[in-house]
Amino acid sequence: MVEAMDSEQKIDKEIEIPDNLPVLPVRDIVVFPYMILPLFVGREMSIKAIEDSLSSNKMVLLLTQKDLNIENPTPEDLFSVGTIALIMRMLKLPDGRVKILVQGLSKAKALKYEQTEPFFKALIEKIKDQKLEKLTIEDEALVRNVKGQLEKAVSLGKSILPDIMGVVENIEEPGRLADLISSNIGLKAEQSQEMLEISDPIKRLKRIGEVLSREIELLTVQQKIQSEARGEIDKTQREYFLREQLKAIQKELGDIDERAEEIREFRKKIEEAKMPEKVMKEAEKQLKRLEKMHPDSAEAGTVRTYLDWLVELPWSKSTKDNLDIKAAEKVLNDDHYDLEKVKERILEYLSVRKLKEKMKGPILCFIGPPGVGKTSLGKSIARALGREFVRMSLGGVRDEAEIRGHRRTYVGALPGRIVQGIKTAGTNNPLFMLDEIDKIGMDFRGDPSSALLEVLDPEQNNSFADHYLAVPFDLSRVMFITTGNLMDTIPGPLRDRMEIIYLSGYTTEEKLGIAKNYLIPKQLDEHGISAKILKITDPGLFNLISQYTREAGVRNLERQIANLCRKVAKKIAEGKDKVFVINAKNVSRYLGVPKFLPEEEIEKDEVGVSTGLAWTESGGDIIYVETTTMKGKGHLTLTGQLGDIMKESAQAALSYVRSKAGTLGIKEDIFSKIDLHIHVPAGAIPKDGPSAGITMATSIASALTGRPVNKNVAMTGEVTLRGRVLPIGGLKEKTLAAKRMGIKKIIMPQRNKKDLEDIPKYIKKDMEFVFAETMDDVLSVALKKRNGKRPKKLVKSQRLSVKKRR
Numbered sequence: 001m002v003e004a005m006d007s008e009q010k011i012d013k014e015i016e017i018p019d020n021l022p023v024l025p026v027r028d029i030v031v032f033p034y035m036i037l038p039l040f041v042g043r044e045m046s047i048k049a050i051e052d053s054l055s056s057n058k059m060v061l062l063l064t065q066k067d068l069n070i071e072n073p074t075p076e077d078l079f080s081v082g083t084i085a086l087i088m089r090m091l092k093l094p095d096g097r098v099k100i101l102v103q104g105l106s107k108a109k110a111l112k113y114e115q116t117e118p119f120f121k122a123l124i125e126k127i128k129d130q131k132l133e134k135l136t137i138e139d140e141a142l143v144r145n146v147k148g149q150l151e152k153a154v155s156l157g158k159s160i161l162p163d164i165m166g167v168v169e170n171i172e173e174p175g176r177l178a179d180l181i182s183s184n185i186g187l188k189a190e191q192s193q194e195m196l197e198i199s200d201p202i203k204r205l206k207r208i209g210e211v212l213s214r215e216i217e218l219l220t221v222q223q224k225i226q227s228e229a230r231g232e233i234d235k236t237q238r239e240y241f242l243r244e245q246l247k248a249i250q251k252e253l254g255d256i257d258e259r260a261e262e263i264r265e266f267r268k269k270i271e272e273a274k275m276p277e278k279v280m281k282e283a284e285k286q287l288k289r290l291e292k293m294h295p296d297s298a299e300a301g302t303v304r305t306y307l308d309w310l311v312e313l314p315w316s317k318s319t320k321d322n323l324d325i326k327a328a329e330k331v332l333n334d335d336h337y338d339l340e341k342v343k344e345r346i347l348e349y350l351s352v353r354k355l356k357e358k359m360k361g362p363i364l365c366f367i368g369p370p371g372v373g374k375t376s377l378g379k380s381i382a383r384a385l386g387r388e389f390v391r392m393s394l395g396g397v398r399d400e401a402e403i404r405g406h407r408r409t410y411v412g413a414l415p416g417r418i419v420q421g422i423k424t425a426g427t428n429n430p431l432f433m434l435d436e437i438d439k440i441g442m443d444f445r446g447d448p449s450s451a452l453l454e455v456l457d458p459e460q461n462n463s464f465a466d467h468y469l470a471v472p473f474d475l476s477r478v479m480f481i482t483t484g485n486l487m488d489t490i491p492g493p494l495r496d497r498m499e500i501i502y503l504s505g506y507t508t509e510e511k512l513g514i515a516k517n518y519l520i521p522k523q524l525d526e527h528g529i530s531a532k533i534l535k536i537t538d539p540g541l542f543n544l545i546s547q548y549t550r551e552a553g554v555r556n557l558e559r560q561i562a563n564l565c566r567k568v569a570k571k572i573a574e575g576k577d578k579v580f581v582i583n584a585k586n587v588s589r590y591l592g593v594p595k596f597l598p599e600e601e602i603e604k605d606e607v608g609v610s611t612g613l614a615w616t617e618s619g620g621d622i623i624y625v626e627t628t629t630m631k632g633k634g635h636l637t638l639t640g641q642l643g644d645i646m647k648e649s650a651q652a653a654l655s656y657v658r659s660k661a662g663t664l665g666i667k668e669d670i671f672s673k674i675d676l677h678i679h680v681p682a683g684a685i686p687k688d689g690p691s692a693g694i695t696m697a698t699s700i701a702s703a704l705t706g707r708p709v710n711k712n713v714a715m716t717g718e719v720t721l722r723g724r725v726l727p728i729g730g731l732k733e734k735t736l737a738a739k740r741m742g743i744k745k746i747i748m749p750q751r752n753k754k755d756l757e758d759i760p761k762y763i764k765k766d767m768e769f770v771f772a773e774t775m776d777d778v779l780s781v782a783l784k785k786r787n788g789k790r791p792k793k794l795v796k797s798q799r800l801s802v803k804k805r806r
Contacts (some may be wrong), residue, residue, distance in 0.1 A: 015057075020122060023060070025078055029192075048100055080111070085102040088102065108126050143172060146181065151165075151213055173201070230612045263290065266290070309419075314425070316428070321429075391429070400450070407468065429479070432480050445767075462474050506553065506729075515636040534564075537583045563590075607709070609627075613715065623695070635675045646687055717778070
């Protein structure tokens with residue numbers, strides 16, 4: 001935008017302005033009188049207005065839009081006051097737009113729009129500035145003051161063309177001076193329109209003076225900020241130049257080498273690592289030591305490795321937790337079937353984390369049989385939280401240095417695997433999984449479980465001291481999850497620091513759901529088989545689970561499904577293009593003869609044979625306890641590969657029965673005349689545990705009294721010498737085992753009644769639970785009345801005692 005020359009400034013006096021003119025709407029600009037500027041016109045309505053103007057007097061009324069975003073404005077969208085402009089030149093552009101050069105002539109007001117189609121045309125009224133006969137002292141002072149303000153603004157950095165400043169110096173008329181400054185200091189459209197509508201030149205000049213005063217204040221503050229920033233930059237540049245000069249001098253002297261570059265690189269990495277103050281001091285101390293050492297010395301290599309570890313650890317890098325509870329729940333449900341308690345605990349942590357930003361990471365311990373998904377669950381939790389996942393196996397670890405690291409005095413020393421895992425994750429808040437914590441060992445090199453006490457203690461791990469680093473590292477933001485199969489082998493102090501969550505084995509129904517929803521689709525995808533080609537029916541899948549696998553988890557089940565897919569893939573590769581349906585009848589055709597067959601049911605009530613329930617790593621199972629009597633001297637024989645605890649239970653059961661001989665109708669001196677033999681079938685399988693106590697006591701009582709045991713009753717519980725029935729574990733698996741065998745009545749300890757809440761309703765359906773406090777309660781339900789016949793195994797002495805009693 002430029003100011004017209006003197007000959008052009010009087011053009012409005014030489015050209016007669018008509019009463020109506022085409023209206024050309026403009027956006028984000030206000031044109032003042034005497035301005036010459038180019039305009040780019042693209043709207044069809046505006047192009048037609050220009051064409052009409054060029055065909056007559058070449059004049060248009062330029063009105064600014066109130067909202068520049070409106071593409072097709074109406075008369076209401078335009079300011080009423082604008083500038084009459086003369087179109088000096090026109091050029092049609094290749095893209096269809098028109099470029100015009102216009103000169104402002106005079107202010108005007110649109111009184112009435114005579115037409116709106118195909119372009120705006122309005123009845124106008126010319127607006128003239130109020131005439132000033134002579135400038136007063138105050139007016140001249142105002143003109144000088146405004147010029148001085150403009151010069152000061154320019155000196156503070158305001159960008160105005162030198163030609164404009166020259167024109168300003170020669171203008172003494174207040175109105176024209178205000179217009180010229182308004183059009184060149186970058187005012188917003190609303191401010192420029194305000195200036196245009198002020199008809200009093202003195203008021204307009206005062207207003208522009210106020211605008212310039214605010215602009216000078218802003219420029220002054222801006223210059224101060226820039227000056228301060230420039231001072232910092234100058235200081236940095238000065239140090240840079242000095243270093244470069246020092247580098248050049250060293251180069252001339254031949255002293256510079258790669259070592260200096262290495263030191264600079266380390267210094268840069270230390271600054272970028274954002275270490276805690278204590279760690280920063282140690283890093284700088286070691287860097288100064290490295291500067292003074294010979295680069296080829298062994299100690300220099302040790303310090304160099306140490307600094308590498310310090311700068312590469314994520315001291316301040318962390319990932320942002322995904323606190324969307326529903327999204328996290330969906331991830332957990334997509335990856336795992338059931339496991340409601342674990343999922344609920346993770347969602348609870350997320351909920352608390354959402355309410356409190358800074359909190360210590362939980363330390364969870366998943367205890368359960370192999371293959372139930374403990375490790376994969378950790379990965380899912382990491383994915384749900386949006387954290388990095390690190391896994392470390394503790395199985396067989398015997399050296400404390402594996403946890404705490406080696407001291408730097410040793411050759412080849414390294415940090416412990418905890419710090420190594422943090423470095424691998426690249427963040428200081430990963431999900432760290434410590435697998436097989438129940439299989440950790442110890443020897444002369446130390447006790448790793450004791451070293452883990454600091455790692456897994458929320459009150460101590462905020463300053464975990466690795467022997468190699470020798471500086472504290474904050475582990476409090478790490479979410480530790482440990483896994484194990486058994487609780488017994490985990491040391492008590494370590495167990496006390498963890499929140500134990502038990503993952504019991506899956507029931508057959510749960511395995512069925514896992515196989516259908518996860519395992520089968522996964523294996524079909526891995527073997528390139530479509531779900532339309534291979535279909536496994538529910539009965540077929542049930543047979544596969546019960547007859548080809550015996551486990552608490554689903555690893556072997558997945559292997560068998562993979563085996564099935566391979567068989568089908570081979571047939572497809574041979575050209576047998578058909579749909580393969582696996583059902584209960586033909587599953588053995590693909591997988592061979594069944595590997596496991598269920599225990600045979602007892603056909604009738606028998607004397608001396610009781611049904612017990614046992615927990616194994618592969619889930620629940622039933623066991624039969626057989627007791628027989630024979631002539632002897634009171635010896636007790638135990639067979640069936642029983643463990644020490646089970647042998648002690650048998651002794652306790654026999655002692656209880658002997659103490660209750662009178663109540664049970666057994667002659668007390670009979671025990672010195674007979675031998676008892678207790679056998680638990682499936683002798684090749686080791687058995688142990690206290691929960692078979694009441695089963696053995698029932699079997700012994702049946703054999704000695706001749707009363708048969710109800711074959712439809714199964715039992716579990718520990719027995720004491722006084723006949724009290726103590727609680728046991730694994731109730732869910734044991735109940736399921738009884739249900740599979742068709743047994744509808746279970747005798748269990750009274751104190752296990754609360755555990756029924758954890759058993760799914762579909763398992764408890766059609767089942768009867770008898771809660772026993774003493775062996776009297778057990779025997780009253782388990783033993784039937786005599787059938788009048790002599791017990792098959794009753795010895796001669798027993799028969800004689802019975803005759804005498806009669």
